[in-house]
């Protein structure tokens with residue numbers, strides 16, 4: 001099967017050039033001018049004149065079919081990856097979870113394979129959440145890296161009793177990563193102190209969703225970030241901070257990088273386009289934005305944009321963890337019982353193109369780097385994914401820079417009954433999305449197949 005994408009403007013993290021793209025089966029076979037004259041038999045031709053041609057988006061932070069907060073996230077691997085494809089994302093890296101009570105990492109991995117296999121519409125990989133670092137989980141980390149293609153692990157300084165691990169455990173995991181080349185990802189908030197603040201607020205009778213944010217102050221994200229960065233510095237290994245929300249945390253990453261620490265961090269669109277005022281929406285609407293870390297005060301997003309521009313932040317991922325309002329209502333009388341998380345797997349490229357590139361905050365090439373190339377490099381997918389190059393997987397998005405889209409629960413494909421950006425109008429969106437050479441979305445119609453997505457055995461980080 002040979003596909004020709006003609007006359008588009010190809011954009012990679014480093015270059016912008018007019019070229020045709022020839023895809024043979026699942027790989028990019030050629031990039032160049034007038035390739036229609038060079039390759040005789042073309043099975044499908046896509047006219048990309050006036051459009052951008054970019055490598056498919058890579059979302060390295062999703063929670064599909066995840067048991068959490070007394071319920072399960074609303075998108076599974078079928079609905080979540082279809083929604084991802086609609087938004088121009090052709091690879092996701094989801095979080096498999098070590099079973100509670102220190103169960104085997106391999107069991108958690110098998111569970112996640114079972115959730116995804118035969119369902120995913122685009123390619124997927126797994127990180128592993130380690131909730132108990134001990135002799136056996138440390139040994140299994142080696143096994144996962146060497147034999148299972150799972151080369152990154154997430155640990156938490158938040159959620160005591162659920163995912164929290166102490167500093168010694170974090171340090172041991174970092175040492176292990178130093179040996180086996182894995183990347184440790186940290187959820188950095190001071191969970192034990194947050195729990196005291198929650199207890200105090202509840203004792204005063206506070207119940208509203210805004211208290212989720214008020215009991216998770218930015219200083220406690222800054223503090224935890226400082227601590228885990230110091231641990232990585234002493235262990236002499238790279239560290240990746242997930243869903244960084246606050247200037248206080250970004251300052252720590254920047255200072256660590258300036259000291260020479262291999263510190264990396266991602267932020268998410270919710271921290272760039274929403275803020276604390278959303279918690280003040282009437283009734284129980286504020287629960288839509290209950291996520292951890294929480295939305296920050298207006299103005300904080302300026303620091304994040306600067307971090308994205310200056311490379312103190314390297315990735316924009318989503319932390320897609322959707323819950324319908326029925327589930328959010330588990331916390332109607334107690335903000336601490338509202339399931340943490342919000343949808344975003346479909347809206348990441350729309351928001352960052354419109355609010356980033358079109359508004360002049362980042363360049364086109366930086367956009368591609370943040371949503372595709374840097375995640376591929378940091379998480380062992382490059383050069384197979386994350387760029388337009390001969391031999392790379394043909395994960396390609398034809399992006400219409402003039403397409404007008406209203407972000408809404410009515411028009412989007414995530415299996416959740418609200419959209420945090422409801423009614424927001426953006427310009428720019430995918431017209432065709434190809435996953436390994438196969439057209440999966442065309443003119444906002446899903447034309448792919450569940451089960452097309454393959455498990456990505458990832459290599460070592462280039463951090």
Ligand code: URP
Pocket residue numbers: 063187243290291292293319321340341342
């Ligand atoms: O609120 C969030 N972020 N939910 C998902 C779990 C996590 O900490 O990433």
Ligand code: ZN
Pocket residue numbers: 187242243292
């Ligand atoms: Zn987290």
Ligand code: ZN
Pocket residue numbers: 061062063243319320321
């Ligand atoms: Zn998350």
